[in-house]
Amino acid sequence: MITEVRIANLGVIAESVLEPHRGLTVLTGETGAGKTMIVSSLGMLLGERTDSGRVRGGTDRAVVEGRFDLSGLSSELLQAVADAGGEPDGDELLISRQVSAAGRSRAFVGGSQTNLQTLQQISSELITIHGQSGQIELGRSSRQREILDSFAGPELLQLRTQYHDHFVAHRDALAELAQLQADAQARAREADLLRFGIAEIDQVAPEPGEDSALRAEAARLTDIDDLRIAAQQATRALAGDDEDPGAGALAALTAADTSLRQLAGSDAAAAELVDRISELLVGAQDLTGEVSRYADSLSADPQRLAAVMDRTAALTSLTRKYGVDIDAVLAWRADSAQALEGLDGSEDRIAELQEVIAQTEPVVDRLAADLTAARREAAERIAGQVGPELAALAMPHAQLTFSVTPAERGPWGADRIELLLAANPGQAPQPLAKAASGGELSRIRLALEAVLTDAGIGTGGTVVFDEVDAGVGGAVGLEIGRRLSAMAATSQVIVVTHLAQVAAFADRHFVIAKSSDGQVTTSGLVEVTDAEREAELARMMAGLSETGTARAHARELLAEAGQG
Template sequence: MLEEIAIENLGVIETARVPLSEGLTVITGETGAGKTMVLTGLGLLMGGKADAGSVRPGASGAVVEGRVRVGDRPDVARRVDEAGGEVDDDGTVVVLRTLAAGGRSRAHLGGRGVPQAVLAEIADELVTVHGQADQLRLRTPAKQRDALDAFAGQEHLANLRDYRASWSERAGLQAEIDDLTARTAERAREAELLRLGLAEVERVDPQPGEDAELTALVGRLGNAEALRLAAQQAHDAVSGDDVETEGSAVAAVEQARRALEQAAGDDPALAAHATRLAEAGYLLADVATELASYVEDLQADPAGLETAHARLAELGGLTRSYGETIDDVLQWASDAGLRLLDLDDGGERLESMRQRTAELDARLAEDAAGLTRGRAAAAEALGASVTEELAGLAMRGARLVVQVEPAPEPGPWGADQVTFLLEPHPGAPARPLGKGASGGELSRVMLAVEVALATARVDAADAAGPGARGEGPAPLPTFVFDEVDAGVGGRAAVEVGRRLAMLAGRTQVVVVTHLAQVAAFADAHLVVTKSRPDDADRDGEGTTVTGVREVTDDDRVRELARMLSGQDESATARQHALELLESSDVGR
């Protein structure tokens, strides 16, 4: 439950502390005093969208801080821990939201900064808000269907989640099937081009590195005479053939070695140089032998050169189409083979997906039928519950009919369309909400629906048995009602207060109201007041200051009198206020 909210520089509120107790807490105040800002602050704490325009004029930013009790909600406490926050020893956690005038917003949970979405996630478990905007939304068929699903209970909602999961899978498969089907011709053309390319590569049968080897061979065969002359000259210079022996490299090295060996007796250091010269002589002799062999083997081969050129041209056809080198071509062929397998497998995959789609269609039809049965049963119960509430709201004889009919086509919500119809009195035709009902009637119908939904959730929690800690009923959210009693008055207003008080006997309820008949049932009564600072000029310049205070005893009587007549000192209004408090069944 919510324990308190502290607000600074939000709208007309400069600073305010809003204590929230168990049971029914009502918030009242004159129009424009700032009741909306209290709910705006609550919305910020619960992860709502931040609007820089709500920062108090002249302030650098707004701050909203709240304390929430989560000791009876281990699931929420665990989520706080996962987010890095801390739950205090008394089972409460501090939630903080700051909003800079420039528009930047920050959220903190249990002393740790968190994304705004984390607050919204936790708020879904802790608070349920019913406001005038929710009433307007209930006029739409989609929201009416959502309301009926919520009334149907957790088992129905679980079935709906399963249905939506199957629907999502089916939609994904259908998108793939449509894509594959639309691209059948394109895939066929791609496969044919791959087959032609692979056939060409297979015919040529290139070998790794073959293009580089052939390029070298062409270079050698095309310049055979120049290569032979260079090799012969090098051989002659090294070995001394056809020249004077003393002019050969081998002879010169040998002569130097002998000279060093003769002198090595006088200086051993020369022996090492003699050894190295001997090694050089052996190396020169090997080179001479290899050059002689190279000259002998190197012959002009016009036929071989032509063959090499032809093979290079054949390989060039592949490299122009599939890669810069033959190694690139071979890699392309490997990848193309895998891609062709994938393309050829498309038909089998398409058939497999179609089979899975048929299975999902059968499951969806079965699940949709189950949802329809659940909605039909819930529709009858919801209609009866709201009709009973309407009788207590001065609409005796009015009846809510919740109509469940087949939708034009199934969707992610199932195969039904839901319509709320109001029969204002016996014998009158039932018409969709918002058509034919007066503003006051519509407000009472919407309030009856809201109370029925909230009461159903409380009943479901009681039926679920003990909570997670094994003590008392399963935990419930805090219900916040924002002027859902608009357009209601007289005896109906008293019944509104009575029903909200009954609901508050089982969970925390916070109500923003303008009706004294509702406020009289409160366990705690908070008043939002506004005033002008002393330095405000007479022309209206200056900033309005808003505060929140709890009223009891005579102060509460005075506030109820103001709500009844606009005159808090009127004796008649005060007497009426006392009568309301005395006749109410709960807090005074």
């Protein structure tokens, strides 16, 4: 429910504050006083496109702020506000919209700036405007379906939910199956390539790091002769050879050891030198043995070299195709095995989907048929109830029917629902948008809302009517007022009207007055009560507010509306 609307610099309105009643609030005033700007301001809160030309001349921007009572907001809507970054302001939610003279628009929900799409999503749950845009909406098949289904009641809505769930499951299974079948050849080719690669790798059976180890071994086997010569030269340098055993390092170290020991016998200070030469001698002896053994191990092995080269060639054939080295090849093999498992599982998935489709197809058909039957029964009932409402609203011969005809199966059934109107006897029913005038559309909306309210399916939230009384007056105006008042028992209703017969039913009555220069001042939106209200109703009926007769008629009208 709206608790307050603040408007600044919109059209002829400089600044105004509207505090609607929980029930029925009416707005009246002379032509050009700015009544339509009130509706336009609410449209701005709904995220409607707003022409920068509506920004009041001499100002840089128009601003509309709406405050909504949190007690009427659903948890889903509050979550949408939170998702948009907004927060409640105490026990209220603030929504605002700004439009600059340059055409730039900004929207805020709960203090957080948001885009128009999010604003529309949130505010459309709070306000319903029955004006020109609402009449266009009524002409849409989707809206007509919602009206019929809501009237039919919770059993049909539950049936529709069941149908929708099964339809979506059936549709998704069909789509996935079609995709799998369309990709069958591509999957088969991919699977064959993966199997070939895996088999090729398994036939070679490489080990992790094997290619690096073989390269090192091949290099060693290839250079075996050079290695052996170098090792033999090192051995001779250390131990000498058979022709000159004293030419090696060992002989020199041994001679040095003997000399230093003699020196130490004469000079104790040389004892440390003996220890050091002894360490060198022992180390040289150990090194000589190791080099000799290494030289003995370096024997040529042509067969092993050939085997290493063959194995290296086999590994190279794998790294050319599947990875930069054997470790990468093995990683490719593991990934491919997993992918192949998924591809092979597609056949199982196809069988599963076919089973799902076979099971859901008859269920979807049955639920669609049940939904059609329920809608046709509801269409007969609502037509019978809306007829008297239209008659009371100066459309005595109008026949409004919901046509339910077969259509391609969709998410909400297999029906094409169309609202048809035959305005006069003998006239063939035509689509509502073609058959009804603007005033008739407004009254049809009111009649439908009245029927829904009687059925306990009121719109709830805030409902705004603009031009609902276009082209009518007198007794019809009273009937319109009665229906708006009844609707206000379950919804907050705001009505812009030029009929005193409608305004008389208001729980709160506001007048938009012009200033002397034709503009609306900051105090232009004024609530009227008692004598002031009588005067305004008198003005609306006769253009005179000060005559006793006009005042008497106004009091009679208030009494008729139960407000006197």
